[in-house]
Amino acid sequence: MRYFRLVALFSSLQFLAPAAPIPSGWKLIKDSKGTCQIAVPEDWTPSESGGSAVLNDASVGIAVVTSQPGQTFKPLTESLQKLLAVRKEKMFENTVKRIFYQDKTSKGPEDPNAYSVSVPGNGGTCSSRIVFLPSIPSELARKIVLSVAPAASTATEPKSP
Numbered sequence: 001m002r003y004f005r006l007v008a009l010f011s012s013l014q015f016l017a018p019a020a021p022i023p024s025g026w027k028l029i030k031d032s033k034g035t036c037q038i039a040v041p042e043d044w045t046p047s048e049s050g051g052s053a054v055l056n057d058a059s060v061g062i063a064v065v066t067s068q069p070g071q072t073f074k075p076l077t078e079s080l081q082k083l084l085a086v087r088k089e090k091m092f093e094n095t096v097k098r099i100f101y102q103d104k105t106s107k108g109p110e111d112p113n114a115y116s117v118s119v120p121g122n123g124g125t126c127s128s129r130i131v132f133l134p135s136i137p138s139e140l141a142r143k144i145v146l147s148v149a150p151a152a153s154t155a156t157e158p159k160s161p
Contacts (some may be wrong), residue, residue, distance in 0.1 A: 022147060029053050030151050031067045036126030038065040039147035041140070059112075061132035063144050068127065073120040075099060096120075100145055106134045115141055121150045 022028065026039040031051045040046075040063050044053040055061030075094045076084070090102040097119065104114035113134060118127040128148045130141050 023143065026147075027053065029063070029065060031065045031126075033067050033069070035069070035124070035151050036065050036067040036121055036128075037147075037149055037151040038063055038128050038144060040144055055132070055136065058131075059133075061130075061136050063128065063130045065126065065128045065148060067121055067124055069121075069124040071125040073118065073125045103129075104131070109134055113138065113141070115145055117145045117148050119148050119150075126150055 022039045023041075025042045027042060027044065027046060028037050028039055029046050029050070029052065030037045032049065038053075040053040041055075044055050044061070044063070046053045051066060052062060052064040054063075073096075075096065076086070076091075076099055081091065081094075084103070086101045086103065090105070091100075092102070093100040099116075099118045101116055102113065103116050104112065106113045110133065112131045114129060114131045116127070116129050118125050120126075126148055128145065130144050132141055
Protein backbone atom coordinates (compact mmCIF):
# COMPACT_ATOMS: atom_id res chain seq x y z
CA MET A 1 0.00 0.00 0.00
CA ARG A 2 2.85 2.38 0.87
CA TYR A 3 4.40 1.71 -2.54
CA PHE A 4 1.26 2.93 -4.32
CA ARG A 5 1.15 6.10 -2.21
CA LEU A 6 4.77 6.86 -3.12
CA VAL A 7 4.06 6.25 -6.81
CA ALA A 8 1.04 8.59 -6.63
CA LEU A 9 3.09 11.26 -4.84
CA PHE A 10 5.93 10.99 -7.36
CA SER A 11 3.48 11.22 -10.26
CA SER A 12 1.91 14.38 -8.86
CA LEU A 13 5.35 15.94 -8.35
CA GLN A 14 6.24 15.25 -11.99
CA PHE A 15 3.09 17.12 -13.04
CA LEU A 16 4.24 20.14 -11.04
CA ALA A 17 7.82 20.09 -12.35
CA PRO A 18 8.85 23.50 -13.66
CA ALA A 19 10.06 24.23 -17.15
CA ALA A 20 13.80 24.32 -17.73
CA PRO A 21 15.52 27.50 -16.50
CA ILE A 22 15.58 30.33 -19.03
CA PRO A 23 19.14 30.95 -20.31
CA SER A 24 20.54 34.40 -19.58
CA GLY A 25 19.71 36.97 -22.26
CA TRP A 26 16.80 35.00 -23.72
CA LYS A 27 13.42 36.65 -24.42
CA LEU A 28 10.07 35.44 -23.08
CA ILE A 29 7.32 35.26 -25.68
CA LYS A 30 3.71 34.94 -24.47
CA ASP A 31 0.75 33.70 -26.48
CA SER A 32 -1.97 36.18 -27.48
CA LYS A 33 -3.93 35.48 -24.28
CA GLY A 34 -0.86 35.84 -22.05
CA THR A 35 -1.41 32.40 -20.51
CA CYS A 36 1.47 30.41 -22.04
CA GLN A 37 5.08 31.32 -22.74
CA ILE A 38 8.21 30.21 -24.54
CA ALA A 39 11.78 31.52 -24.39
CA VAL A 40 13.95 32.25 -27.42
CA PRO A 41 17.56 33.42 -27.83
CA GLU A 42 18.23 37.17 -27.89
CA ASP A 43 18.89 37.20 -31.67
CA TRP A 44 15.32 36.02 -32.38
CA THR A 45 12.72 38.72 -33.18
CA PRO A 46 9.31 38.60 -31.47
CA SER A 47 6.28 39.11 -33.71
CA GLU A 48 4.29 42.30 -33.29
CA SER A 49 1.09 40.37 -32.62
CA GLY A 50 2.69 38.17 -29.95
CA GLY A 51 2.86 34.41 -29.64
CA SER A 52 5.83 33.87 -31.96
CA ALA A 53 9.41 34.82 -32.75
CA VAL A 54 11.61 34.31 -35.80
CA LEU A 55 15.32 33.91 -36.49
CA ASN A 56 16.17 36.18 -39.44
CA ASP A 57 12.84 35.33 -41.11
CA ALA A 58 10.24 32.57 -40.77
CA SER A 59 11.99 30.43 -43.40
CA VAL A 60 15.09 30.09 -41.17
CA GLY A 61 13.49 29.55 -37.77
CA ILE A 62 10.17 30.22 -36.07
CA ALA A 63 8.82 29.39 -32.61
CA VAL A 64 5.09 29.71 -31.91
CA VAL A 65 3.31 29.30 -28.57
CA THR A 66 -0.45 28.93 -28.12
CA SER A 67 -2.91 28.13 -25.36
CA GLN A 68 -5.93 25.86 -25.43
CA PRO A 69 -8.13 26.87 -22.47
CA GLY A 70 -10.22 24.02 -21.09
CA GLN A 71 -8.28 21.33 -22.98
CA THR A 72 -7.35 18.52 -20.62
CA PHE A 73 -3.68 17.61 -20.89
CA LYS A 74 -2.79 13.94 -21.13
CA PRO A 75 -0.13 11.84 -22.88
CA LEU A 76 -0.82 10.74 -26.45
CA THR A 77 -2.24 7.26 -26.86
CA GLU A 78 -0.55 4.85 -29.25
CA SER A 79 -3.44 5.12 -31.69
CA LEU A 80 -3.21 8.92 -31.73
CA GLN A 81 0.56 8.72 -32.26
CA LYS A 82 -0.09 6.48 -35.28
CA LEU A 83 -2.74 8.87 -36.58
CA LEU A 84 -0.27 11.77 -36.25
CA ALA A 85 2.45 9.59 -37.87
CA VAL A 86 4.87 10.11 -34.96
CA ARG A 87 7.62 7.51 -35.24
CA LYS A 88 8.70 5.92 -31.95
CA GLU A 89 12.28 7.17 -32.28
CA LYS A 90 10.96 10.74 -32.77
CA MET A 91 8.81 10.68 -29.59
CA PHE A 92 11.17 12.15 -26.98
CA GLU A 93 8.70 12.53 -24.11
CA ASN A 94 5.10 11.47 -23.63
CA THR A 95 4.37 11.93 -19.94
CA VAL A 96 1.94 13.70 -17.62
CA LYS A 97 4.24 16.73 -17.63
CA ARG A 98 5.17 17.07 -21.33
CA ILE A 99 4.57 15.73 -24.83
CA PHE A 100 7.59 16.38 -27.05
CA TYR A 101 8.20 14.92 -30.50
CA GLN A 102 9.72 15.69 -33.89
CA ASP A 103 6.93 15.87 -36.43
CA LYS A 104 9.01 16.77 -39.49
CA THR A 105 12.53 15.70 -40.40
CA SER A 106 14.53 17.71 -42.92
CA LYS A 107 15.30 16.11 -46.27
CA GLY A 108 17.93 18.70 -47.21
CA PRO A 109 19.58 22.01 -46.24
CA GLU A 110 16.59 24.14 -47.31
CA ASP A 111 13.96 21.78 -45.85
CA PRO A 112 13.16 22.50 -42.17
CA ASN A 113 12.92 20.27 -39.13
CA ALA A 114 9.90 20.73 -36.85
CA TYR A 115 9.23 19.89 -33.22
CA SER A 116 5.93 19.98 -31.34
CA VAL A 117 5.47 20.23 -27.58
CA SER A 118 2.54 20.48 -25.19
CA VAL A 119 2.51 20.96 -21.42
CA PRO A 120 -0.22 21.36 -18.82
CA GLY A 121 -1.29 24.98 -18.49
CA ASN A 122 -3.39 26.97 -16.05
CA GLY A 123 -6.86 25.68 -16.87
CA GLY A 124 -5.84 24.14 -20.18
CA THR A 125 -2.86 23.19 -22.31
CA CYS A 126 0.14 25.18 -23.60
CA SER A 127 1.47 24.09 -27.00
CA SER A 128 4.31 25.12 -29.26
CA ARG A 129 5.78 24.29 -32.64
CA ILE A 130 9.39 25.12 -33.49
CA VAL A 131 10.44 24.98 -37.17
CA PHE A 132 14.03 25.60 -38.28
CA LEU A 133 16.54 24.83 -40.99
CA PRO A 134 19.12 22.07 -40.38
CA SER A 135 21.85 24.74 -40.08
CA ILE A 136 20.36 25.59 -36.66
CA PRO A 137 21.63 23.15 -34.01
CA SER A 138 18.92 20.76 -32.79
CA GLU A 139 20.12 21.39 -29.21
CA LEU A 140 18.95 24.99 -29.58
CA ALA A 141 15.47 23.80 -30.60
CA ARG A 142 15.48 21.45 -27.60
CA LYS A 143 16.25 24.36 -25.23
CA ILE A 144 13.41 26.37 -26.75
CA VAL A 145 11.02 23.40 -26.48
CA LEU A 146 11.90 22.80 -22.83
CA SER A 147 11.07 26.43 -22.00
CA VAL A 148 7.37 26.08 -22.92
CA ALA A 149 5.30 26.64 -19.77
CA PRO A 150 2.26 28.39 -18.35
CA ALA A 151 3.02 32.12 -18.23
CA ALA A 152 4.35 33.34 -14.94
CA SER A 153 1.79 35.47 -13.20
CA THR A 154 2.72 39.10 -13.14
CA ALA A 155 2.10 41.48 -10.29
CA THR A 156 -1.04 43.50 -10.79
CA GLU A 157 -0.79 47.23 -11.08
CA PRO A 158 -2.04 49.13 -8.05
CA LYS A 159 -5.45 50.61 -8.69
CA SER A 160 -5.76 54.35 -8.54
CA PRO A 161 -7.99 55.65 -5.72
